[in-house]
Amino acid sequence: MSLSLSAAGAAVRVAGSISPRWGAAVALPMFGHVARPRPVGVAELPTMWSASRSTVRIPGLARAGADVVVYDWGHGDEVVVLVHGWNGRASQFAVLVRELVAEGYRVVAFDAPAHGDSGGRSTYLIDWTDVLAEVQCRHGRLRAVVGHSFGGLAGLVAGAGGLAAERVVTIAAPADADLLLAQFQGMLRYGDSTAAALRTRFAERYFPGESDPFARLSPVARPLPSGVSLLAVHDEADRVVPFGELARVAGANPGARLVTTRGYGHNRVLEADVVLDAVLEFVGESVAPASAVSTALSESAA
Template sequence: MTKKTKIGNQSLKIPKIILVTAKFLEAISPKLAMLFAAKLFVTPIKYKIPKRELHMEQKSIQSKLFVPSLKKNIVVYNYGKSDKKILLVHGWSGRGTQLVKIADEMLDLGYSTISFDAPAHGKSEGKTTIMTEFIASILEIEKQFGPFEFAIGHSLGGMSILNAIKQNLSIKKAVIIGSGDIIQDIIDDFIQKLQLKPKIGLLLKNHFERNFGEPMENYAASFSAKSITVPVLIIHDKNDDDVNVKAAYNIHKNLKNSSLMITEGLGHRKILGDSKVIETVKEFICN
């Protein structure tokens, strides 16, 4: 018997043993329950690469990149031969080939794509990570593989791109698909699905803020959006069970120059391969 939850914007099935352990620790000590939840929150699951992504994995030039601020190596995928480059950023528990359908279309438009396995994802080092490491990876990739014309991100990747632009990632336009927004919303939902009391969510947020020395909401997509002037295309599905569509509307409201596409019936992942979505991305980039 399992229960669905969302860790880092990725629907997962939590084994009953984890739910029982979480409740047991909560009964003993809220702090122990929070530390247990914190460990789960920063640990992505590495999935086997699906067949639809294999050609991108095989045709990409792959290299290791050391990110000095993290003291970690990540794997970078250089797909295509054009000097005009587009940065692709996957979501939580994803990998550098996850946006393959979009990448193939970008090659047809005359671009090459640069993507990567974020820390603790795919072939990259580590077992735990968090959004700040996605952002640091993006900024280091820009130094080594940029400049980029555009950036396209899914889920946590979309949040990371907006934060990276805020930290001076230089691009002409950005596309974010199924992006999360408010950090507290993500934490609260995660805690609820672990069947823990809301106060554990507050303890968890305080734990991360102590570790990082700043408010977590500094990384909310809508907060970063306020300082962004480049055009941004926001795509989100009305039936996204991983990230509520309200995130898209809130990000849109806070951007100075944005377009919003709301789809229906595609959820959080099918949206990446939808022909109408990809056509909209192409039109946005070309115009």
């Protein structure tokens, strides 16, 4: 554990020992804080340089407005939106961008607030779904939304909330927002009473008047509508989002197509040939699958 993380955990635990609500008050700003943006990889630079850039404005964490950088490649009416995860950025999809553009799709991606080239230091899940709604306003019905990790969770939440997309692809996605709170508690090692108070404080701060926003943010409680097809991908060696989340996503969406890989972990799975092939096939199908198809593919990393 880093010194900064250790100090943060100690601060929350000390405050929580006095009062769980005090502990939650100290923890809440940390929960939405994002580390400094990861750099664009050298191999990703040509793809990012070739993008058309624009911005969309969303309310943002403070509800004072936030500008989000959006990237656009290719042409045509069939739009595929790529959604990165927490501490990620759009450039992580560079290989998939090139593959989709080669197949004739228009591809859109963005850097969420506090990520990549977008400003800010804090964010939360609704920022992702707000950006997707703005992209929807620009392009109309979407061919597919492909989300990695936290971005996969956002795609599921947005799809359940009415985003007009024919298909959703999740790669290494958590099944609901509760996992994020549990992982945050595990990192900072504060007690259950502080955890319960943080959950309450989060709901009161960002969803005033809503009795249980976590139910709305749970793809387990609110699966995709029947007309939206789902491809869910996860690597058995994922050390960030447990592999068991795949079964939870699938359990809530019985018609999902499942792909498992072995040896790629949480991030390299985005460039695995087996995953790229599965995504291209799924996005390119002229008719959405009508019944459940479960495919287990194992491929070791080179």
